[in-house]
Amino acid sequence: MHLAADIIARVSRRLADHAGLELPAWVVETRTVARCAALGCDGAAYVELISGARGLGELGKLVEAVRVGESSLFRHLPQISTLTDVVVPELRAKRRRQLAVWSAGCSTGQEPYTLAIVLARALPDVQLAITATDVSDEALADARANRYPTAALADVPAAYHDAFEVHDDHVAVVPELARLVRFEKRNLIERGMRARFDLVWCRNVLIYFSVDARRRALDHLIDATADDGYLFVGYSESLRDVPEVEPVRRGEAVYYTRRGLVAAPRAARTATPLAGVPTSRVRTPPAGVPIVPRVLVADSRIVLKGTPDAAALTSELGARLAEHHARVIVELDGADVLDASLVPELRRAAAAARAAGGQLVLRATRASTRSWLERQGLALEDAP
Numbered sequence: 001m002h003l004a005a006d007i008i009a010r011v012s013r014r015l016a017d018h019a020g021l022e023l024p025a026w027v028v029e030t031r032t033v034a035r036c037a038a039l040g041c042d043g044a045a046y047v048e049l050i051s052g053a054r055g056l057g058e059l060g061k062l063v064e065a066v067r068v069g070e071s072s073l074f075r076h077l078p079q080i081s082t083l084t085d086v087v088v089p090e091l092r093a094k095r096r097r098q099l100a101v102w103s104a105g106c107s108t109g110q111e112p113y114t115l116a117i118v119l120a121r122a123l124p125d126v127q128l129a130i131t132a133t134d135v136s137d138e139a140l141a142d143a144r145a146n147r148y149p150t151a152a153l154a155d156v157p158a159a160y161h162d163a164f165e166v167h168d169d170h171v172a173v174v175p176e177l178a179r180l181v182r183f184e185k186r187n188l189i190e191r192g193m194r195a196r197f198d199l200v201w202c203r204n205v206l207i208y209f210s211v212d213a214r215r216r217a218l219d220h221l222i223d224a225t226a227d228d229g230y231l232f233v234g235y236s237e238s239l240r241d242v243p244e245v246e247p248v249r250r251g252e253a254v255y256y257t258r259r260g261l262v263a264a265p266r267a268a269r270t271a272t273p274l275a276g277v278p279t280s281r282v283r284t285p286p287a288g289v290p291i292v293p294r295v296l297v298a299d300s301r302i303v304l305k306g307t308p309d310a311a312a313l314t315s316e317l318g319a320r321l322a323e324h325h326a327r328v329i330v331e332l333d334g335a336d337v338l339d340a341s342l343v344p345e346l347r348r349a350a351a352a353a354r355a356a357g358g359q360l361v362l363r364a365t366r367a368s369t370r371s372w373l374e375r376q377g378l379a380l381e382d383a384p
Contacts (some may be wrong), residue, residue: 001033007043008032011062011301014050019063019135020189020213024377029063053059071107072113073148074156078201079232082253083115083199087230088122092200094228098127102197102224104188105205106132109143109181110152113173115201116180117163140183147174186233189213192220200225204234207351218242222258231256233312234348300328304335310345317349317360332364332373343376 003011005025012028015021035058036046049055050062074080086191091099099119103112112132119128134140147170153161164171172178186193188205200221207212222244225231231245232255239245245256304313320328320370330346332338350360364370 001034003029003032003043007047010047011043011050014047014059015063015066016210016213018059019187020209021063021066021137021216022208022210022213027066027379031062035065042313060137064136067088071110072155073110074160075111076155076235077155077252078252079203079235080114080118080257081154082250082255083232084118084122084251087199087255088119091126092123095125096126096198097121098129099199100195100197101128101130101199101201102182102193103130103132103181103193104186104200104202104221106134106143106183107136107139109139109183110148111201111203112143112181112183113146113178115199116177117173118161120177120180121160121163121173128180131180131195131197132181132183133188134183135187137185140185146178148172188217188220193224195224196226197224197231198226198229200229200231202231202233204237204348206233206237207348225258227258229258237348237351242354301331302328304338307337307339308335308342310339310341312347313342314345314373317345321328327359327361329361329363332362332369333366335369338369338372340376343378346378 008025008029012023012025015023015028023375027218032043032046036043039046039049039058041049050059101112101119103116106112109132112130116128116130119126119130132143134143150166150169150171153164153166153171156164163174163177165174165351166174188202189209202217202221206217209217221231222242233239239247239256244259246259247254247256250289302320317328317330328349346360346362354360362373363375
């Protein structure tokens with residue numbers, strides 16, 4: 001069963017309006033066809049169903065079907081290290097007795113549990129409360145279950161292994177740490193949090209949103225960040241175009257503070273990755289005054305060979321985008337094996353490049369490589 005282009009477009013608009021999702025047409029079509037088959041209806045009837053109030057339940061099932069939901073324990077260690085080595089000492093200096101944390105778009109719970117583990121150890125005398133939210137009932141159910149495959153410990157530093165109970169077929173966060181996390185359903189684009197948080201953690205969520213939804217989500221995230229709080233987003237989610245926050249780079253990681261309210265130490269002020277905006281303190285321009293865009297430099301090329309590693313590709317793409325290149329061209333023909341794990345990294349990098357005013361170009365001449373790109377829903381653009 002194939003769907004007409006107008007049906008795919010209407011389903012895509014409904015997903016964007018309801019959950020702010022902006023997904024490749026092939027993903028929307030594949031998941032919609034599966035839901036139509038489950039209900040025994042055609043595309044037109046399905047659109048009619050999810051467009052009305054009586055179809056909200058089905059719309060929720062479609063969101064479940066298309067959601068990305070990638071997560072892992074101790075994911076992207078440089079950001080975890082920045083949290084423990086930089087942010088925690090600053091929090092300790094403020095002599096806080098309580099610490100409020102929001103893990104937004106928490107998926108199946110690995111990130112809020114990671115925060116509970118590292119913050120409880122780093123700040124043993126502080127009362128810690130973590131609110132973890134996601135739009136997916138299915139993901140939240142998995143998160144509350146606190147049950148992960150034993151292989152999940154592979155990315156956890158050995159020093160933190162004692163934070164887990166190891167069973168024959170799964171691992172779980174020890175109860176005293178798991179209890180620090182409270183899970184609740186929340187659509188990031190529909191309503192803001194009433195509370196203010198010392199730390200807001202929202203990684204690899206914004207890249208799947210439409211432009212309007214991203215702006216609404218960011219408004220909620222920023223509003224929920226305390227005046228002297230910290231906001232962490234994913235590596236490829238540049239907030240260069242968001243005047244309300246100020247980026248601070250420490251080592252390989254970046255976090256954000258509310259502009260005009262908190263000054264980071266001068267020694268820490270260097271160029272921000274994926275942005276190109278200096279972190280030296282500047283005043284927000286008055287309304288109506290345009291912000292001068294950054295100057296982009298020459299193209300940069302990355303040649304994939306052998307079996308490319310997704311994590312290594314992410315790091316390399318981030319470095320090239322941080323150097324302000326107008327285009328980052330990824331040559332794929334040299335790769336012997338192209339794994340599906342590369343797809344989200346390429347998609348995130350493309351979104352980051354667009355946000356920074358640049359472009360990610362995927363280049364291939366081999367028929368097999370071009371066919372793989374097409375199957376994955378990745379746009380192929382020939383670079384001169």
